[in-house]
Amino acid sequence: MSVLIExxxxxxxxxAVxxxxAVGFTVQFGISNVLNIxxxxxxxxxxxxxxxxxxxxxxxxxALAVTSVAMAVLSVIFNRLLLAPLSRRGTSFVGVVIVxxxxxxxxxxxxxxxxxxxxxxxxxxxxxxxxxxxxVFTTSQLIILAIAVVLMVALHMLLTRTQFGRxxxxxxANPVVAxxxxxxxxxxxxxxxxxxxxxxxxxxxxxxxxxVTFDFTLGPTFLIYMIAAAVLGGIGQPHGAMLxxxxxxxxxxxxxxxxxxxxxxxxxxxxLILMLLIRPRGLFSAGTASARRLAG
Amino acid sequence: xxVLLVYLxxxxxxxxxxxxxxxVTGVVNFAYIVLVAAGAYFYSVFTLGSPAASGGFQEYILGxxxxxxxxxxxxxxxxxxxxxxxxxxxxxxxRADYQAMVMLVISILATTIIGADTxxxxxxxxxxxxxxxxxxxxxxTRGWYYVAMVAVVCVIGYLVLRRFTGGPIGRTLRAVRxxxxxxxxxGKNIIGLRLVVQAVGGVYAGLSGALxxxxxxxxSPSSWEYVETLALLTAIIVGGLGNDGGVAIGTVIVPVxxxxxxxxxxxxxxxxxLTEDLGWIILGLxxxxxxxxxxxxxxxxxxxxxxxxxxxxxxxxxxAGGPAGVTLADAPVTxAGGPAPVVVSDRPAPADPDGxxxxxxxxxxxxxxxxxxxxxxxxxxxxxxxxAAKPIITVTGMVKRYGGVHAVDGASFSIDAGxxxxxxxxxxxxxxxxxxxxxGFLRLDGGQIEFNGRDISRLxxxxxxxxxxxxxxxxxxxxxxxxxxxxxxxxxxxxxAESLAGLVAGASLWRRDEAMLVERATGLLETFGMLHVQDxxxxxxxxxxxxxxxxxxxxxxxxxxxxxxxxxxxxxxxxSERVEAACRELADGGLSxxxxxxxxxxxxxxxxxxxxxAQGKVISEGRMAELRTRKEVQDAYxxx
Numbered sequence: 055m056s057v058l059i060e061x062x063x064x065x066x067x068x069x070a071v072x073x074x075x076a077v078g079f080t081v082q083f084g085i086s087n088v089l090n091i092x093x094x095x096x097x098x099x100x101x102x103x104x105x106x107x108x109x110x111x112x113x114x115x116x117a118l119a120v121t122s123v124a125m126a127v128l129s130v131i132f133n134r135l136l137l138a139p140l141s142r143r144g145t146s147f148v149g150v151v152i153v154x155x156x157x158x159x160x161x162x163x164x165x166x167x168x169x170x171x172x173x174x175x176x177x178x179x180x181x182x183x184x185x186x187x188x189x190v191f192t193t194s195q196l197i198i199l200a201i202a203v204v205l206m207v208a209l210h211m212l213l214t215r216t217q218f219g220r221x222x223x224x225x226x227a228n229p230v231v232a233x234x235x236x237x238x239x240x241x242x243x244x245x246x247x248x249x250x251x252x253x254x255x256x257x258x259x260x261x262x263x264x265x266v267t268f269d270f271t272l273g274p275t276f277l278i279y280m281i282a283a284a285v286l287g288g289i290g291q292p293h294g295a296m297l298x299x300x301x302x303x304x305x306x307x308x309x310x311x312x313x314x315x316x317x318x319x320x321x322x323x324x325x326l327i328l329m330l331l332i333r334p335r336g337l338f339s340a341g342t343a344s345a346r347r348l349a350g
Numbered sequence: 351x352x353v354l355l356v357y358l359x360x361x362x363x364x365x366x367x368x369x370x371x372x373x374v375t376g377v378v379n380f381a382y383i384v385l386v387a388a389g390a391y392f393y394s395v396f397t398l399g400s401p402a403a404s405g406g407f408q409e410y411i412l413g414x415x416x417x418x419x420x421x422x423x424x425x426x427x428x429x430x431x432x433x434x435x436x437x438x439x440x441x442x443x444x445r446a447d448y449q450a451m452v453m454l455v456i457s458i459l460a461t462t463i464i465g466a467d468t469x470x471x472x473x474x475x476x477x478x479x480x481x482x483x484x485x486x487x488x489x490x491t492r493g494w495y496y497v498a499m500v501a502v503v504c505v506i507g508y509l510v511l512r513r514f515t516g517g518p519i520g521r522t523l524r525a526v527r528x529x530x531x532x533x534x535x536x537g538k539n540i541i542g543l544r545l546v547v548q549a550v551g552g553v554y555a556g557l558s559g560a561l562x563x564x565x566x567x568x569x570s571p572s573s574w575e576y577v578e579t580l581a582l583l584t585a586i587i588v589g590g591l592g593n594d595g596g597v598a599i600g601t602v603i604v605p606v607x608x609x610x611x612x613x614x615x616x617x618x619x620x621x622x623x624l625t626e627d628l629g630w631i632i633l634g635l636x637x638x639x640x641x642x643x644x645x646x647x648x649x650x651x652x653x654x655x656x657x658x659x660x661x662x663x664x665x666x667x668x669x670a671g672g673p674a675g676v677t678l679a680d681a682p683v684t685x686a687g688g689p690a691p692v693v694v695s696d697r698p699a700p701a702d703p704d705g706x707x708x709x710x711x712x713x714x715x716x717x718x719x720x721x722x723x724x725x726x727x728x729x730x731x732x733x734x735x736x737x738a739a740k741p742i743i744t745v746t747g748m749v750k751r752y753g754g755v756h757a758v759d760g761a762s763f764s765i766d767a768g769x770x771x772x773x774x775x776x777x778x779x780x781x782x783x784x785x786x787x788x789x790g791f792l793r794l795d796g797g798q799i800e801f802n803g804r805d806i807s808r809l810x811x812x813x814x815x816x817x818x819x820x821x822x823x824x825x826x827x828x829x830x831x832x833x834x835x836x837x838x839x840x841x842x843x844x845x846x847a848e849s850l851a852g853l854v855a856g857a858s859l860w861r862r863d864e865a866m867l868v869e870r871a872t873g874l875l876e877t878f879g880m881l882h883v884q885d886x887x888x889x890x891x892x893x894x895x896x897x898x899x900x901x902x903x904x905x906x907x908x909x910x911x912x913x914x915x916x917x918x919x920x921x922x923x924x925x926s927e928r929v930e931a932a933c934r935e936l937a938d939g940g941l942s943x944x945x946x947x948x949x950x951x952x953x954x955x956x957x958x959x960x961x962x963x964a965q966g967k968v969i970s971e972g973r974m975a976e977l978r979t980r981k982e983v984q985d986a987y988x989x990x
Contacts, residue, residue, distance in 0.1 A: 140641070147447035316465075
């Protein structure tokens with residue numbers, strides 16, 4: 055029994071990190087309609103950026119915030135330079151995926167070239183533990199959880215309660231018509247990538263905190279967890295991605311607690327493949343326009 | 351050097367296999383490297399002895415010590431089966447980028463599982479001491495024999511590959527790549543074709559893996575990470591999607607020169623492995639550069655020309671007068687040198703309302719369409735009578751729901767044999783849905799569809815097309831990268847070149863069939879005044895030409911029931927008349943047509959019986975002139 059509870063605790067902590075990244079991924083995919091595999095490499099870049107800031111003696115949460123801002127800017131530049139021109143040329147979906155995979159590989163090997171292939175660590179973060187019933191969390195885990203929840207709620211409000219959010223959803227459903235209605239779709243897309251990049255930065259640092267040691271393969275592995283969470287929750291739904299992140303986190307931790315831990319990743323990946331093949335619109339909702347489109 | 355050449359050969363096999371899948375057929379298989387890996391693993395465990403015999407330092411299944419030739423063939427075949435299995439995931443029609451994602455994840459999942467498990471193929475440590483297939487030859491010369499062996503396999507591989515990528519079957523596969531729905535509409539079994547392609551691609555992957563592991567002697571998960579598929583894809587993109595020769599050049603450049611070549615660069619600083627990283631970075635940059643600057647690759651896909659040198663005017667007429675010899679007797683397509691590309695039939699179609707005009711042109715079009723004699727005979731008495739026409743398709747209580755909306759709500763009507771039946775109604779009446787249900791593109795939620803007394807409600811769309819129920823699309827869906835005439839050729843039913851026999855026997859079996867098809871296609875192009883664009887890529891045609899192409903392609907299937915979805919929408923009056931004239935001629939020749947059209951005057955001229963739908967139900971039917979006076983029809987149009 056204690057094994058189960060412990061695993062659930064680990065799962066929730068991991069789930070919060072996954073959710074953080076998944077929310078960023080799902081918003082960007084849902085609105086700009088680009089499947090961005092480079093997101094994984096960007097997570098790695100964020101983790102290393104945080105690592106170097108820590109080396110400078112910064113506080114880890116300040117480093118997280120600064121990384122987040124830096125990645126937000128980087129993310130907008132990435133889209134403007136690479137992906138926006140592709141969509142103007144009418145490159146096929148597969149073409150775009152190939153480009154994002156290639157960009158991810160370039161970034162990943164640049165990281166290796168700069169930082170080397172060895173594993174690095176943020177070191178043990180000081181802080182007390184908090185107990186809820188039988189679940190034990192470190193303060194850093196709780197802070198990550200809180201950040202994830204707050205950002206998720208804020209994004210959900212933005213999308214559903216504000217005029218700008220409506221413009222974002224309109225852009226998602228049909229960018230050409232949205233432009234015709236006077237929506238500045240370029241600005242909408244920029245903001246989307248800004249938000250997604252910020253979340254990516256935060257998630258990258260959070261990942262580095264929670265995995266303790268990491269190397270250049272950090273991002274791509276966890277990207278799959280995040281995609282699984284985003285698909286589970288329905289693409290374009292921040293609250294869905296949040297819930298999806300929790301499900302993926304808990305399921306993979308519980309499953310690996312009761313079997314060979316080497317298979318931990320395999321469970322998450324298998325869940326994703328099954329979801330995509332059986333219910334690509336997500337478990338919890340009808341999904342967004344892009345989620346509906348892809349099924350037909 | 352020897353190893354490098356073997357790399358080239360095995361990469362070539364793999365790149366060709368993937369090009370057949372992705373470049374030619376458009377199957378998104380980002381897990382291709384898994385198949386190469388499977389080939390290597392299976393070859394290894396087939397040739398290795400039992401694990402215990404080699405000291406038990408590695409753990410694996412089988413260990414059968416099979417003869418090498420058997421092992422290579424068996425691994426290739428197993429990979430063919432695996433290729434099919436991976437192909438099954440593609441049956442769920444996801445958007446292409448989602449498919450790519452599924453494949454990437456499958457690839458990573460496979461590496462994770464094989465790497466974690468110690469029982470199957472020795473986990474992350476991998477297999478080693480794999481026997482070289484030429485172990486009996488002395489070590490000094492063995493390498494070159496190996497290169498020769500790989501070269502022979504590559505040459506055979508290339509020749510076999512050409513059977514798939516060249517000729518009519520290659521054309522059909524490319525049509526599947528360009529537009530799956532349109533391929534189904536002309537009766538192609540796209541699921542079957544894709545599975546065959548993935549099986550063949552799998553065999554190539556398996557051969558590649560087996561030959562590779564034979565020379566390097568070991569295989570582990572680090573040899574086949576998902577990025578290796580990207581290396582192959584880059585080779586294809588650089589060389590030219592869908593072009594076997596281009597892909598060969600791409601393979602020399604990408605996996606060989608770049609990924610292997612960097613090893614010969616001096617090591618930079620003291621960082622080990624940096625130059626290999628550099629290889630991947632260059633590869634990534636190359637991919638992006640090509641997608642941006644030259645998406646068609648170094649050597650673009652080449653399409654055969656059928657006409658002589660394309661000069662507007664006289665030359666086109668010359669072709670028509672040549673082997674085909676089919677012209678509309680009273681409406682010769684006079685492209686006569688002038689710049690005007692299209693000349694309307696000089697027999698104004700509406701001026702011949704009773705359909706009793708002179709015979710020859712009708713017979714010609716009927717011949718071109720290859721109307722089936724039984725149908726033609728059944729209505730030989732001519733259409734003017736209007737006496738009870740036999741229904742060829744009967745629809746009873748047809749229902750289609752989208753969520754809570756009943757798009758078609760218990761509609762019943764019939765399509766007359768050898769006549770043009772109109773289907774009209776206000777927007778949202780369910781006409782297009784009804785058409786999708788009849789042609790099999792949508793699944794019935796209730797009711798029944800009978801074709802010549804046979805229940806076809808459950809037949810898949812491509813089977814209905816093969817029976818002769820052929821639809822066109824409201825928005826033209828041409829096979830963009832194929833030429834105009836190829837768009838027609840691909841649609842011909844029952845091509846022997848697409849059969850197993852055609853693949854085995856090669857061109858000798860189908861050359862004559864093909865010549866006859868070209869003749870038919872040329873005749874159709876001429877009738878519709880499009881001979882001058884026969885070698886133009888269909889993607890470059892104008893809106894009106896694409897619409898005509900849509901109709902011609904459907905005719906090329908030799909339909910028994912032609913289902914036209916607003917064929918005249920957006921056509922100029924001249925082209926519109928040409929379509930109208932063709933419809934009339936075809937009906938006179940015995941073809942049954944269901945015409946969905948908003949241009950009611952054309953419907954009135956063409957159709958004896960018109961079915962009116964509104965809100966998913968049939969509200970009226972009869973002659974157009976009568977319908978105009980009926981209150982329910984007026985109400986539907988005014989209110990609906």
